[in-house]
Amino acid sequence: MPSTFNPALPKGGTGPISKDTIPIKYTTNDFIKPKRKTLDDMHPKQIAYFATSHIYYNNSIHNHLKWLTYTWLNQSEDFEGRQWVKHGDRKPFNPQDESYIEEYYGRVWFWGNSQPIMWHGDLTERLSGKFGPADWPVDVALFQCNYLYNKRTILDINEHKEYYMNAFEQCRQNNVEPTVFMHAERIKRKNEIGDHEHLGRDYTYLRNLWTDIANLGDALVIPWGVCVHNWYEKYPEIGILNPWCGNHPNNLGTILMNYTIFYTYYRVDPRSIDYTYIWDDIDKDTLLKLQTIAKESVDEYFA
Amino acid sequence: MTEIQKYFNNSFIQPKVKQLTNNHPKQFVFFANSHIYYNNSVHNHLNFIIYSWLGKKIKYIKDEDKKNLEYFVNSAFFNRQPITVFGDITDRLQKEFWNRIFNIDVAMFQCTYLYHSTIRNSQIQEHIEYYSKAFNTCRENNVVPTVMMPSEKLVDGKWVEKDYYYLRNLFTDIGNKGDALVIPVGVAYHNFRKKYPDTPLLNDWDNNHPNQLGTLLTSYTIFSAYYNIDPTGIDYRYNWDISDEQLNAIQTEAYNACKEYYLDK
Secondary structure (H helix, E strand, O other), X not given: OOOOOOOOOOOOOOXXXXXXXXXXXXXXXXXXXXXXXOOOOOOOOEEEEEEOHHHHHHHOHHHHHHHHHHHHHHOOOOOOOOOEEEOOEEEOOOOOOOHHHHOOEEEEEEEOOOOOHHHHOOOHHHHHOOEOOEOOOOOEEEEOOOHHHXXXXXXXXXXXXXXXXXXXXXXXXXXXXXXXXXXOOOXXXXXXXXXXXXXXXXHHHHHHHHHHHHHHHOOEEEOHHHHHHHHHHHOOOOOOEOOOOOOOEOHHHHHHHHHHHHHHHHOOOHHHOOOOOOXXXXXXXXXXXXXXXXXXXXXXXXX | OOHHHHHOOOOOOOOOOOOOOOOOOOEEEEEEOHHHHHHHOHHHHHHHHHXXXXXXXXXXXXXXXXXXXXXXXXXXXXXXXXXXXXXXXXXXXXXXXXXXXXXXXXXXXXXXXXXXXXXXXXXXXXXXXXXXXXXXXXXXXXOEEEEEOOOOOEEOOEEOHHHHHHHHHHHHHHHHHOOOEEEOHHHHHHHHHHHOOOOOOEOOOOOOOEOHHHHHHHHHHHHHHHHOOOOOOOOOXXXXXXOHHHHHHHHHHHHHHHHHHXXXX
């Protein structure tokens, strides 16, 4: 007997969007241009994530980015880092072996239930303190928060800009480069009825909003929203977001997000990297589609 | 006998606290790690189980109605860090969560730091102090503290049987010293794998984090420990392909683990 419970409710839905007028500068299709286009250090090793379920769903982006990085490095002949052999096969990553974490490491601070960024409070200790066995300082911080997806009034936006500026400033005081995650438009949920005209306008709002926030604080944007938009333009039949919430990434979406962050940070063409985690149902053709959209979308955004 | 050795004794320490003082909590916060957030997070599943149990016909939740949602679980996560990384949790226990107007009733602490083969007695004592401090901070904020007992590990295809005794006694001791309720997830896993040795509860690629069945077993054990309710019959299995038989087995072992652990509750 199948479950009668609908996992989309009450969690997972984004709720109704505030009806107040979106600031006009965020409604333009002549998109605001990002000021910062790369990291200063384009080979970061230690990354702190201040994020929500969009990142930790599907076993967490901080794990995937770490394993993707090792897969990429293992493909290079001159890589002298750790390699693994299991049953005679050389493996690109080994989730059981945590001894490499002093090199590449994702430190995560998640909040469940989509709390706004202000909930993280003072970040100093988390940016500067020793974190478990990882001795290296944090290179990059990633801030991901979807609070402004629903809350679109000028008051909400301005209040949150202050929180972001404060967080970015704390990063710089601790020699950490701040980056901010551009939220994506959601898709129509399975069996959802009602008016969805706003969904087409979300992309413009979200792209301009997060570019503006980053520009104000001289932070780098991870253009996830551009990737999702371009993916559904090109492959509307292949879902990358969970159909029951239209919002969180499914496995394919998590892989796309992973390659998007990787390419934004490292600027290494991901199209030859063979990382799909343990999800063997992602074939090579689909992987190439994901890598290509990630690269082209990031290139488009920073062009 | 050193402090560590006493935990390996198969004569179990008995829990002092056997139920919540508030036997119908509505607002929770979890301080936890990847063992909880893997598979789309236990805090979500506990929410869903509660609403399924109550038979709520939840339609689309309007923003203005969220403030009236009675049952709500929030989480703060980190990776592989000891409980100390959370620092002062006062702010997180007191503040109004997004759209929430109710106070937090219960906090749950889950941490795997003390489960290492190299753990030393001094580290155990240090962490007991951290836990006790966190529990006291909870009480100062009228929040009931609870702590999750982890399960033993699977190493080279074999369960580390002696770790079951270590973890059960260690976390019972931590709970007793801080007057906190222990959630016997470790007991549920131990009993389940004894009864169903061919049904894995952990991811096969790390033999460490829960698979989907394991996540449900954790969720139902927390539910049973908090509400003292037999969950069998609650039709919640998320959107996973889990049979009625498997669901019933999970719910039964979750409830039985609580009955066994709390004994004469």
